[in-house]
Amino acid sequence: MNAAPLPQLDDLLADVHVVGLPLRVRFRGIDVRETVVLRGPAGWAEFGPFPEYGDAEAAAWLRAAVDAAWHGYPAPRRTRIPVNATVPAVPADRVHEVLAGFGSDVGAVKVKVAERGQDLDDDDARVAAVRALLPEAELRVDANGGWDVPTALSALDRLGRYGLAYAEQPVPTIAGLAAVREGLAARGVPVLVAADESVRKESDPLAVARAGAADLLVVKAAPLGGVRRALEVVARAGLPAVVSSALDSSVGIRAGLALAAALPELPYACGLGTLSLMRADVLREPLRPAGGVIELRDAVPDPALLERHAVTAERRRWWLDRLVRVHALAAG
Structure with a gap:
């Protein structure tokens, strides 16, 4: 395009x-x-x-x-976008406080792991706290490329006992993602591999799909050049997609919602509930989730x-x- x-x-x-x-x-x-x-x-x-x-x-x-x-934005296929809660790399005793900001009916949670200055015990405690509070929720972890391949395999083998749906960018490179995906399969660990930075930070956002290095893509409208460009990437990649935000105000979240609304299929809850991590916004009624979804509407700053x-x-x-x-x- x-x-x-x-x-x-x-x-x-x-x-x-x-x-x-x-x-x-x-x-x-x-x-x-x-x-x-x-x-x-x-x-x-x-x-x-x-x-x-x-x-x-x-x-x-x-x-x-x-x-x-x-x-403007493409015509929507849906007007209610399911979203996940996001738990930053907080101590386990703060997980309840973070999740409370996302309201009721949280059906999916992304947990940050591999934070610099922390170790796998910290990650385990955080994921365990989420699972204890939300025993039925779909869990994902996001390492932001913070592990190497052996560490990722060991960590996901351990964290996988909490029933993880997928691990987002466990290692930094496309070759590493492929190795983690193969290693998890060899170990019988049923955790999918999602690519984020290997889509939005690569000169070719389709390289990870061509390499067979991921089971799904995490796409953000802004770093891919806009909603229409992101839709094209997903279509050409031929992989399921999760739409995520970049810690945006409601104006930026609106773009993510437009992308999620226009995708032909939306098999996963999206990472667009991050306004629940903020104390302020530019809208009087921020685009925060209610009942696990965000209703599609315009975002006009006050x-x-x-x-x-x-x-x-x-x-x-x-x-x-x-x-x-x-x-x-x-x-x-």
Whole structure:
């Protein structure tokens, strides 16, 4: 799919807001999520690549924002999106507190594992706490590529006793994912392998599917260049897909919901409930799950909340400078 031309920079910057949204628990090493929301002819969109991402990687996030704000979203096939709860790498005694933020009827939970500075005992205790609280829920773990192959096989053999549906990005490379998948099968461990970073951070997002290295894909609209581009990746990969967020505001979650709503099949609950990890949002009624689902609706920021959560002048300048650089790179 060829990318549509970007709008002129002045048009892009005409209605831009940089906000900092505090989190309920530390996630990805941050306590406040900074992001940009902007408005175009078709509505609102979000540009929120994490600060450590380079401009080249951030260019896909800008194309995703432009696709949403200038062209809108594809027609939905469904209006109720099942979502999972997400448990960061918190101590086991905080699991109840985290899960309480996701409300009732949680049918699936993703548990972060392989956190730097922790060990497998910490992971085991966290997963065990989730299973004890939700004995019928579907469990997944997400290592964010934090293990090597032998560690992943040992860890998933141990954690698999809690009835894991799949392990998301247990190791960093495509070859490693293939080795883990083969090793789990050889050991008789019934845990599927999901690829996340090996889709969104690879120059070729279809390489992992061609290598037979994963059983399913985790797709995010922003790093893949937008909802339409993500739909194309899933279609060409020929694998089941789980739609996930990037710790977005409701504006970014709306893009994830649009992707989940447009997929031909949606066999897994999606990782789009992450607003339950935040203390604030740009909508008066954030796109949080209720009864295990999020209803598809528009996300229009409240002007008072945009003002209340605006970042400092210094941080605004940092984000706008970045936006200008990334626009020049993407346009070129």
